[in-house]
Amino acid sequence: MAPTLFMTRRPVIPGILSAGALVLVLALTGCGGSGDDAAADAGRPVEGGTLVYGVDGEPLDLDPHKSPQDIAALWARPVLDSLVALDARGGLHPWLATSWEVSDDRKTYTFKLRQGVRFSDGTPFDAAAVKANLDHIVDPATKSQMAAGQIKPYQGTEVVDAHTAKVTFSKPHAPFLAAVSTVFFGIQSPAQLKKGPDALARQIVGSGPFVIDKYTPRQGIVYKRNPDYRWGPANAAHTGPAHLERLEFKLLNTDSVRFGALNSGQVDAIASVPPSSLKLLERNPKLKYDKRQAPGGNYNYYPNTTKGPFSDVRVRRAFRDGVDYKTVVGKLYFGAYQAASSPLSPSTLGYDKTTETLWRYDATAAGRLLDEAGWTGRDAEGYRTKDGERLTVHMLSVRTIDREQRGTLAEQIQAEAKKIGFDLQIDRGTVNEYIARFGKGDYDVAAISWQRADADALRNLFDTGSISDGTRLTQNIARYSDKDVDGWLARALDTNDQAARAELYAKVQKKVTEDAAVVPIYTPTYLVGFAKTVGGISWEAQAFPTFYDSWKTGK
Amino acid sequence: MKRRPSARVVRAVLVRLGASVLVLWGAVTASFAALQAVPGEVVDSIVGTNDVTPEVRAQIIAEYGLDRPVLAQYGTFLNRILHGDLGRSYRLDQTVGEAIGSQLAASLRLTTAGIALALLVATVLALLTARRGRRVRALSSGIELVGVSVPGFWAGILLLTVFSFQLGWFPATGGSGPSGLVLPACAIAIPVGALLTQVMREGLERALEQPFVLTARSRGMSDGGVRLRHALRHALLPVVTLAGWLFGALLGGMVVTEQIFSREGIGRLVVGAVESKDLPVVMGVVLVTATLYVLVNIALDLLYLVIDPRLRGAR
Numbered sequence: 001m002a003p004t005l006f007m008t009r010r011p012v013i014p015g016i017l018s019a020g021a022l023v024l025v026l027a028l029t030g031c032g033g034s035g036d037d038a039a040a041d042a043g044r045p046v047e048g049g050t051l052v053y054g055v056d057g058e059p060l061d062l063d064p065h066k067s068p069q070d071i072a073a074l075w076a077r078p079v080l081d082s083l084v085a086l087d088a089r090g091g092l093h094p095w096l097a098t099s100w101e102v103s104d105d106r107k108t109y110t111f112k113l114r115q116g117v118r119f120s121d122g123t124p125f126d127a128a129a130v131k132a133n134l135d136h137i138v139d140p141a142t143k144s145q146m147a148a149g150q151i152k153p154y155q156g157t158e159v160v161d162a163h164t165a166k167v168t169f170s171k172p173h174a175p176f177l178a179a180v181s182t183v184f185f186g187i188q189s190p191a192q193l194k195k196g197p198d199a200l201a202r203q204i205v206g207s208g209p210f211v212i213d214k215y216t217p218r219q220g221i222v223y224k225r226n227p228d229y230r231w232g233p234a235n236a237a238h239t240g241p242a243h244l245e246r247l248e249f250k251l252l253n254t255d256s257v258r259f260g261a262l263n264s265g266q267v268d269a270i271a272s273v274p275p276s277s278l279k280l281l282e283r284n285p286k287l288k289y290d291k292r293q294a295p296g297g298n299y300n301y302y303p304n305t306t307k308g309p310f311s312d313v314r315v316r317r318a319f320r321d322g323v324d325y326k327t328v329v330g331k332l333y334f335g336a337y338q339a340a341s342s343p344l345s346p347s348t349l350g351y352d353k354t355t356e357t358l359w360r361y362d363a364t365a366a367g368r369l370l371d372e373a374g375w376t377g378r379d380a381e382g383y384r385t386k387d388g389e390r391l392t393v394h395m396l397s398v399r400t401i402d403r404e405q406r407g408t409l410a411e412q413i414q415a416e417a418k419k420i421g422f423d424l425q426i427d428r429g430t431v432n433e434y435i436a437r438f439g440k441g442d443y444d445v446a447a448i449s450w451q452r453a454d455a456d457a458l459r460n461l462f463d464t465g466s467i468s469d470g471t472r473l474t475q476n477i478a479r480y481s482d483k484d485v486d487g488w489l490a491r492a493l494d495t496n497d498q499a500a501r502a503e504l505y506a507k508v509q510k511k512v513t514e515d516a517a518v519v520p521i522y523t524p525t526y527l528v529g530f531a532k533t534v535g536g537i538s539w540e541a542q543a544f545p546t547f548y549d550s551w552k553t554g555k
Numbered sequence: 556m557k558r559r560p561s562a563r564v565v566r567a568v569l570v571r572l573g574a575s576v577l578v579l580w581g582a583v584t585a586s587f588a589a590l591q592a593v594p595g596e597v598v599d600s601i602v603g604t605n606d607v608t609p610e611v612r613a614q615i616i617a618e619y620g621l622d623r624p625v626l627a628q629y630g631t632f633l634n635r636i637l638h639g640d641l642g643r644s645y646r647l648d649q650t651v652g653e654a655i656g657s658q659l660a661a662s663l664r665l666t667t668a669g670i671a672l673a674l675l676v677a678t679v680l681a682l683l684t685a686r687r688g689r690r691v692r693a694l695s696s697g698i699e700l701v702g703v704s705v706p707g708f709w710a711g712i713l714l715l716t717v718f719s720f721q722l723g724w725f726p727a728t729g730g731s732g733p734s735g736l737v738l739p740a741c742a743i744a745i746p747v748g749a750l751l752t753q754v755m756r757e758g759l760e761r762a763l764e765q766p767f768v769l770t771a772r773s774r775g776m777s778d779g780g781v782r783l784r785h786a787l788r789h790a791l792l793p794v795v796t797l798a799g800w801l802f803g804a805l806l807g808g809m810v811v812t813e814q815i816f817s818r819e820g821i822g823r824l825v826v827g828a829v830e831s832k833d834l835p836v837v838m839g840v841v842l843v844t845a846t847l848y849v850l851v852n853i854a855l856d857l858l859y860l861v862i863d864p865r866l867r868g869a870r
Contacts, residue, residue, distance in 0.1 A: 140614040201648035218819040251817050261727045264720040432832050435599050
């Protein structure tokens with residue numbers, strides 16, 4: 001799924017994916033589900049039936065070429081196929097392209113396309129369709145908020161013959177294959193693309209296993225099976241049309257309502273089981289759940305390294321080491337989310353496990369660090385002071401689009417930070433206020449999660465070039481700048497040697513941990529709850545569920 | 556003599572309409588100013604924090620005229636409204652007219668159903684409890700107090716838990732179908748009904764103290780007859796006024812109910828629009844709800860004349 005500034009699954013703030021830079025092995029470790037396989041209860045695949053999935057958000061726009069939201073990817077996936085498929089372990093598989101060749105300079109990608117594929121409107125899929133899709137993405141009129149940004153050096157697509165498409169870039173562009181495997185580059189019918197943004201916002205047409213039957217904004221979407229489907233991704237569990245006759249996404253924003261609907265059997269599966277309801281779910285013999293840790297940056301706090309108290313590394317370390325984040329996270333989320341100890345999620349390719357042991361919770365040591373940094377005084381309320389000034393840090397927050405109780409989390413951290421003398425002020429405002437202050441670096445600390453399959457996520461989070469300058473909103477929230485780190489990140493993009501890349505990314509993770517440019521909080525986890533009558537829910541590489549292989553038994 | 560009152564009514568309505576236009580202009584201007592005051596650039600709220608190319612940014616700025624002075628944008632906006640064009644949403648790939656049009660019916664259905672139910676409940680309760688024994692009134696007041704003060708969110712969840720999740724009588728989300736309308740309408744009717752009951756009972760009690768009640772009773776009219784035929788009419792006036800006000804307030808403030816019951820509606824549309832500084836949609840909703848509010852109040856003024864014939868002859 002696309003990571004977003006707030007990791008929201010509501011349609012308010014869209015996010016950025018900037019898919020994995022290089023497609024390598026993606027180790028989805030530590031992603032234990034609820035235990036046994038879903039298939040154990042639902043038995044063998046059954047043909048027909050309707051699966052109703054309660055979702056917690058809807059996209060602003062169905063066209064994933066334009067929309068950057070992770071929820072747009074979820075909604076478009078049943079309808080759109082991709083040129084290549086990326087599995088949960090990072091392997092690439094044929095899909096609409098049967099094979100592909102990359103030139104030595106990584107500027108040219110030649111795709112051999114599958115023959116006999118038709119869009120659901122009856123038009124054929126061919127090289128011209130590939131060209132139409134990529135051209136549509138980069139067309140300014142599309143107003144692509146993410147996909148176009150991922151292929152910035154795109155020069156054009158040449159239709160070599162009906163089943164060969166050659167894509168050229170002005171400079172080497174290694175992340176391309178990873179990008180086209182995502183729904184944001186899903187292949188749409190050129191005939192539908194011609195109808196323009198307003199039509200695409202409400203109706204997309206692809207060659208996928210399902211076809212949109214009815215879309216009602218703020219209520220949900222109904223898909224019906226594409227009976228002619230014969231071209232599933234090579235890594236799918238079956239071939240041919242989808243098992244399900246119909247697939248329905250029902251919008252159930254309120255956590256307790258979504259869970260109540262599942263618990264009472266009104267829906268077959270739900271997205272984002274509220275952690276507080278997990279115990280209830282486990283007690284219901286008709287239900288089970290599965291989860292995937294999202295790869296990429298954890299949900300972390302990032303101290304602003306360029307101004308205020310946090311420009312002093314000792315103060316940053318004290319803030320990280322002096323608060324017992326593990327206990328706060330464990331209690332708030334009932335153990336459903338793993339507390340983080342590194343900048344990256346354990347399921348990210350290139351995750352460096354040793355960063356987990358580079359620091360530990362130690363309130364006494366944190367106090368010593370603050371003493372060293374000169375924050376030796378105490379005021380009447382118990383906050384530390386220096387030259388009569390209180391140790392106050394301001395954090396950006398937007399309550400209205402909070403998810404996963406992050407507002408409550410902040411309040412608990414605030415209370416914990418007070419114990420070591422920090423006055424953590426949570427500045428609540430509107431999205432626009434947030435964006436304005438975010439762009440200027442007008443804060444002491446801010447928080448995001450950043451989902452990407454690859455450790456290149458570190459480049460978004462810590463590269464000097466990724467500091468917002470007021471016109472461009474980017475993700476180096478710590479406003480961290482380090483020549484060594486910049487160098488390692490650049491070199492990691494230049495090589496295909498996996499071991500060498502892992503080594504470079506490990507160096508980056510160690511350095512930013514030593515510099516306390518990040519305060520790890522928890523690993524975002526996609527929790528799907530479902531009735532035991534449901535089987536075959538599979539996962540995209542970026543940890544959202546897919547339904548091509550799913551089925552539902554009679555009872 | 557019969558014509559004069561109706562001519563007066565027509566003139567009164569025209570004056571009201573004229574004043575309403577001023578009210579609408581004020582509402583639109585005030586919200587335009589308020590939204591301008593919110594920090595952050597509009598183009599940023601359209602692209603969010605996304606990695607857009609400079610060309611796309613330029614395209615957005617040009618398309619929405621965001622590089623023009625605020626006054627010019629305001630002028631264009633007013634001018635378009637006069638021509639019935641509410642403009643185009645920044646975020647929805649829709650015109651504002653389409654966006655509101657697709658949501659308005661659902662909101663109106665819910666508001667109307669909620670208020671109708673509340674009126675029904677309030678009338679029955681007030682008739683049954685006005686000037687009754689202490690205990691009956693205490694019980695009723697207690698229930699009303701709970702009804703008025705219970706948070707909408709909680710009431711909605713409670714209704715769903717009992718009637719949908721446990722008893723299975725109604726679907727958790729029914730879209731716009733009648734069975735899906737019952738629970739959300741109840742959720743609205745609880746606080747509104749409680750409030751209306753209080754007002755209506757007070758009106759009834761005051762009316763029941765009037766001399767004409769004694770007259771009616773002395774002519775041998777039954778207690779029920781007195782309440783229904785005479786007192787109720789008097790009690791209705793303040794209730795109708797209040798219901799009209801509530802209609803406007805509810806239309807704009809249904810976010811919680813819409814959210815819990817996953818319904819379409821103006822409330823969710825406007826919340827999303829305010830969050831993302833989607834100026835045209837916010838203005839459109841303000842204008843449409845203000846218009847509806849004005850129309851409802853004119854209709855209520857006419858309704859007064861039906862309820863209380865004495866007003867027809869009045870100045």
